[in-house]
Amino acid sequence: MKSLTEYLWFELPRRRGFVNITDTVEDLVRKSGVQEGLCLVNAMHITASVFINDAEEGLLQDFDDWLEKLAPHEPIGQYRHNRTGEDNADAHLKRQVMGREVVVAITKGRLDLGPWEQIFYGEFDGRRRKRVLVKIIGE
Amino acid sequence: MKSLTEYLWFELPRRRGFVNITDTVEDLVRKSGVQEGLCLVNAMHITASVFINDAEEGLLQDFDDWLEKLAPHEPIGQYRHNRTGEDNADAHLKRQVMGREVVVAITKGRLDLGPWEQIFYGEFDGRRRKRVLVKIIGE
């Protein structure tokens, strides 16, 4: 069994944002030499997500609007968590909707993605350095 | 390490629907010959889901009603994504709630499911051909 472990760093300039990381993950699959296996990509922080969806700017904005409706940032006093001095309770909630991780098949040495599948890092409490873990196992 | 890769095709006659694919996945586990391992099942399209829940008709209808409340299809003009000519922005959102994939343990050559766990394909923008990927690795 082969394996590869890599940590990607992010620091987004605003509270919320999305970054397409498909090419970076694909490069790591190549580097791993794994032909058949699984690739786990997960946020290591609990106010961020890794998810797969469409690389379409309008849709990413729709996600942002929708998450803000499901779990509004303000008023920050509506969340018990924010009594700890934080203002990011909404980010913990938003990340549950979008998910922590994706697991992608590796077939013939490539990410086995559908035609429109793109891997995104989703940030809901930015302006700090955060990591994403890529773990590849297989043969 | 053994592995197996298979693609399941779906074309649902309506916009939304659920299909129980548990038996099909179980057959693939048997075919793989894997005794101990992991089975990834994921939608390859970004307006569909693979999830695990109960095979109860009333509940599946509850899911449909609930998702329509969380991310209504209409008015389609409420979503920026639909300005591209699509009308399926809601389907991209619904799929995030239900999830893209499941990872199921394989133990002694069988899917290691709880008593009520059933694997479903969830379609939110049907009437077109779509694929689900089954990737099995283990020994």
Next chain:
Amino acid sequence: MKSLTEYLWFELPRRRGFVNITDTVEDLVRKSGVQEGLCLVNAMHITASVFINDAEEGLLQDFDDWLEKLAPHEPIGQYRHNRTGEDNADAHLKRQVMGREVVVAITKGRLDLGPWEQIFYGEFDGRRRKRVLVKIIGE
């Protein structure tokens, strides 16, 4: 390839609750002897979740309030599923938001978690015995 399969049992005294299971899972990783691999932790019941988020009491209460807003328990007659004699349709919905499973990387014989990542069992229909599956594969 090494593997380990373990079932954790829970019986929560109330309908809803969260249990931090990080140390238990970490112990199983040690027991497995796996140095590089993947650890799947999933609810085996469809009205419960396994998820990763913050071990902060206020936030856990925020999750509970928020899920109750997204998928209220009452009136129970609002859900078709409850016509079967159940009163737990909301629990099936809540679990989709929080997710069924997490997949965590194992690196150098340890769970490769970010600084605040903690693994939780989330119960939405308690007062009955339920299981969580831990499946570890790797080398």
